[in-house]
Amino acid sequence: MILDILVIIAMLSGLLFFVATTVGIIRFPDFYSRVHAAGKGDTLATTLFLGGTILYLLRDFSGETLLTAAKLLLIVFYIFIASPTATHAIIDAGYEFRVPYWTRSKKDNGTEGDEKKMDNGFYPEDLKG
Amino acid sequence: MNLEPFFIAMAVGILFLMLCNIYRVVAGPTVIDRMLGMNVIGTKTTVLIVLVGVIDGRVEMFIDITLAYALLNFITTIAAARFYQRLAQPAPPEPRESLAVPSAGPDLEEGDAPAVASPSVRKETP
Amino acid sequence: MPAIFTFFVMLLFWTALSGKLDGFHLGMGIVSSSLVAWLSHDLLFEGHTKKPGATLVEIACFLRYLVWLFGQIVLANFHIAGLALSLHPKKKLDPHIIKFRTSLKTDFARFVLANSITLTPGTVSVRIEDDIFYVHAVTRRSSADLAGPGPGEMERWVAWVFEDGSR
Numbered sequence: 330m331i332l333d334i335l336v337i338i339a340m341l342s343g344l345l346f347f348v349a350t351t352v353g354i355i356r357f358p359d360f361y362s363r364v365h366a367a368g369k370g371d372t373l374a375t376t377l378f379l380g381g382t383i384l385y386l387l388r389d390f391s392g393e394t395l396l397t398a399a400k401l402l403l404i405v406f407y408i409f410i411a412s413p414t415a416t417h418a419i420i421d422a423g424y425e426f427r428v429p430y431w432t433r434s435k436k437d438n439g440t441e442g443d444e445k446k447m448d449n450g451f452y453p454e455d456l457k458g
Numbered sequence: 459m460n461l462e463p464f465f466i467a468m469a470v471g472i473l474f475l476m477l478c479n480i481y482r483v484v485a486g487p488t489v490i491d492r493m494l495g496m497n498v499i500g501t502k503t504t505v506l507i508v509l510v511g512v513i514d515g516r517v518e519m520f521i522d523i524t525l526a527y528a529l530l531n532f533i534t535t536i537a538a539a540r541f542y543q544r545l546a547q548p549a550p551p552e553p554r555e556s557l558a559v560p561s562a563g564p565d566l567e568e569g570d571a572p573a574v575a576s577p578s579v580r581k582e583t584p
Numbered sequence: 585m586p587a588i589f590t591f592f593v594m595l596l597f598w599t600a601l602s603g604k605l606d607g608f609h610l611g612m613g614i615v616s617s618s619l620v621a622w623l624s625h626d627l628l629f630e631g632h633t634k635k636p637g638a639t640l641v642e643i644a645c646f647l648r649y650l651v652w653l654f655g656q657i658v659l660a661n662f663h664i665a666g667l668a669l670s671l672h673p674k675k676k677l678d679p680h681i682i683k684f685r686t687s688l689k690t691d692f693a694r695f696v697l698a699n700s701i702t703l704t705p706g707t708v709s710v711r712i713e714d715d716i717f718y719v720h721a722v723t724r725r726s727s728a729d730l731a732g733p734g735p736g737e738m739e740r741w742v743a744w745v746f747e748d749g750s751r
Contacts, residue, residue: 330459333459333461336461337461337464340464340468343505344468344471344472345665346661346665347471347472347475347502348475349661349664349665349668349669350475350498350664350668351475351478351479351498352668352669353664353665353667353668353673354479354482354494354495354498355478355479355481355482356668356673357668357673357677358673358674358677359679360487360488360490360491360494361679361708361720361722362677362679362722363482363491363494364494364708364720365664365706365708365720365722366664366668367494367497367498368702368703368708369657369660369661369664369702369703370661370664370665371498371501371502372657372703373657373658373660373661374505374661375501375504375505378468378505378508378509379505379508382508382509382512382517385461385512386512386517393518393603396518396600396603397517397518397521399600400521400522400525400600400601401508401521403525403600404504404521404524404525404528407525407528407529408501408504408528410699411528411532412501413698413699413702413703414532414536414699415497415532415535415536415539416702416708417698417699417702417708417709417710418535418536418539418540419490419493419494419497419535419539420708420710420720421539421543421710421711422490422493422538422539422540422542422543422546423488423490424710424711424718425542425543425546425547426488426489426490426542426543426545426546427546428488428490428491429487430679431677431679432679432680522601525601
């Protein structure tokens with residue numbers, strides 16, 4: 330009974346983060362912000378869903394379900410490594426592709442929220458080191 | 459407590475979110491946006507396969523499909539990202555070994571440098 | 585030596601995936617694991633010349649670090665969900681790129697730092713060129729830790745895990 334409630338809580342919060350990911354991908358103004366929504370939301374939401382599934386499987390405890398739970402843990406571990414790496418690959422490709430970026434600054438004759446061509450220098454005054 | 463209706467509701471919800479993500483795949487201004495949308499849809503598919511397995515009562519069979527799908531999704535994303543990154547980069551100068559006629563002098567090779575300076579060079583001097 | 589480690593990792597992986605412990609399947613696993621270990625012994629533990637005891641300490645520290653990282657991931661998700669579900673996300677966004685120099689030496693530590701940056705609130709690592717990181721931050725507050733003088737909190741954590749001198 331308690332396990333059931335935990336499963337429901339985990340999966341509902343996972344769905345909430347999936348909703349946040351989707352809304353972010355649809356609403357955010359430029360490519361780079363969308364990558365933020367995609368990279369973070371997916372990792373935790375997948376973890377929550379698969380964790381809920383593990384808890385559900387462990388209700389009837391046997392050797393076979395233990396093996397399945399171990400495989401699910403393997404997938405969770407794999408997603409923890411692979412999801413940020415895929416995010417990094419996508420945003421690096423976009424950076425190289427010079428996807429236009431959205432900014433608030435009013436410099437360079439742009440109005441607020443203007444999309445301009447990226448010069449690969451972003452904000453030179455912010456760069457340090 | 460019978461959780462099967464709850465799982466079906468979750469699966470339908472994920473399916474709906476995948477449909478919403480297709481908007482970004484169709485309307486994305488650049489090809490990288492479309493790639494991002496496909497990556498997110500692939501992650502949701504991973505979860506969906508597990509949920510279908512739970513509803514079907516045969517998770518131990520679906521879990522292998524999930525693992526293979528997760529690997530495939532990751533490799534697809536990496537390969538597509540690398541491909542478009544290579545496409546966006548300026549063409550590197552031809553390696554000297556591949557030239558059939560070694561005629562180019564050193565001054566000609568300097569002129570052969572790509573028109574757009576590579577970003578690493580430009581960022582070193584902000 | 586790295587080939588033997590790779591062999592045992594691969595065999596563990598095989599056993600977890602197949603789930604059968606009879607002679608035929610284990611024999612197949614041993615044959616293919618040794619084949620993979622022979623072909624790719626320099627991939628998994630590349631440049632890892634520490635003693636096994638030091639590796640165990642490193643793994644323990646890494647687990648401690650993962651707990652902290654998971655808390656950061658939850659914070660990051662609430663942050664991004666708050667931004668996405670707010671009425672006017674454009675008013676809250678202030679995207680910019682920062683650049684900083686890291687003091688981490690090994691490639692693996694830099695990989696872990698880059699992935700951690702991606703998973704923590706409001707920052708995604710864009711590019712690594714040797715020891716210079718380019719990080720895209722979505723609000724000014726989220727980049728404050730990385731942009732400050734000296735190594736940030738996360739870099740100190742990663743250094744604590746992977747570099748013996750700071751432990």
